[in-house]
Amino acid sequence: MMMKVAFLWILIIAASLALEANGDATKYTAMYVFGDSLTDAGNNKYFIDSIAKADHLPYGIDFSGGPTGRFSNGKILVDFIAEMVGLPLLPSYADVVAKGDSILFGVNYASAAAGILRDTGYQFGRVIPFEEQINNLRKTLGQLRGQLHENEVSKYLANALVFVDIGANDYFNNYLQAEYYPSSHIYNLEQFADLLMTLYRKHILEIQGLGLRKFLILEASPIGCAPITIHNMKCNATLNHIVAMFNTRLKSVVHDLKSNHPGSTFSYAPSFQIFTSLFDNAEAYGFKVKDSACCGGRDGSNGTKPRCSKDTVICPNRNEYLFWDAAHATEAGNRILAALLRNTTSF
């Protein structure tokens, strides 16, 4: 315990010195991450009643140490973002609880299949909705307070980055699945987007209420541009339009948060456009295949089963594929996405 306190102190001092020295290399003390399968680093893997898990090969085939629960062959977007801001790879909250992984640099709470609404993704079994991800953050902060003085915690949290990428599943694993979920019978698309925004804003303010001050908020991803939805090399415009309705509102929510909370910073990442432009120009970025997954090809969407399974034969050159499975990018794709994000967003 004492060792940990001393260690954390050294980190905080080192981080603030680095910040003063060049203002860039070590920008943040820690990072706290919320999201879905694009961001999950293993939170669903201990749930025996979940099928939204990527805890087996060939997932993680290019990740040091093998499968972790990340939905890719290697690193995911948030791993590259952590690297860019001078932080190590973050542990999943589940591994903090199960294995005592260190919380010093932050924690990843994202859960595959989850969304903003509590019932989103339930057809895959147990998932962790946004609200519950925030409850898990509360537990981490309780743990931090056991190790540090309250003043130190405030400073530490004020200099931590919050990464949020959530919302696409509220369409893909909720609104658009009328046989499982009532939402499309209750709300039209405008009302549904408004409902999601009310909750989104509330949750961001809850996180802020816990002492976090720096936010990086990503647009919901273009669900029409994935091997399961691509048709004749083209993204499904209907699906993308639906998500764009969410993003338009998200942009104005972030704008509002900026004007009403001057003590905090809110960066809006146009990740929807970034991804569609990467998709449109995939060849220029070195991808030979963009409409089919390295693992599972084009029709990996077999009912509600995992899309890339233990015995799926994978493509020989993973760097030539934009998609690893029918819904998630390869490490090569994620690396370019992160670079494009850095070039368009200040965080």
Ligand SMILES: *[C@@H]1O[C@H](CO)[C@@H](O)[C@H](O)[C@H]1NC(C)=O
């Ligand atoms: C796009 O997705 C919608 C909703 O799932 C579907 O009804 C439509 O047929 C798709 N369009 C194409 C061109 O695949």
Ligand SMILES: *[C@@H]1O[C@H](CO)[C@@H](O)[C@H](O)[C@H]1NC(C)=O
């Ligand atoms: C989809 O599932 C059916 C029934 O379980 C199976 O026969 C078929 O081979 C599967 N297709 C793919 C592409 O995995």
Ligand SMILES: *[C@@H]1O[C@H](CO)[C@@H](O)[C@H](O)[C@H]1NC(C)=O
């Ligand atoms: C990001 O910007 C840098 C500097 O302008 C450029 O060298 C790099 O190619 C850009 N990255 C991408 C992926 O466009």
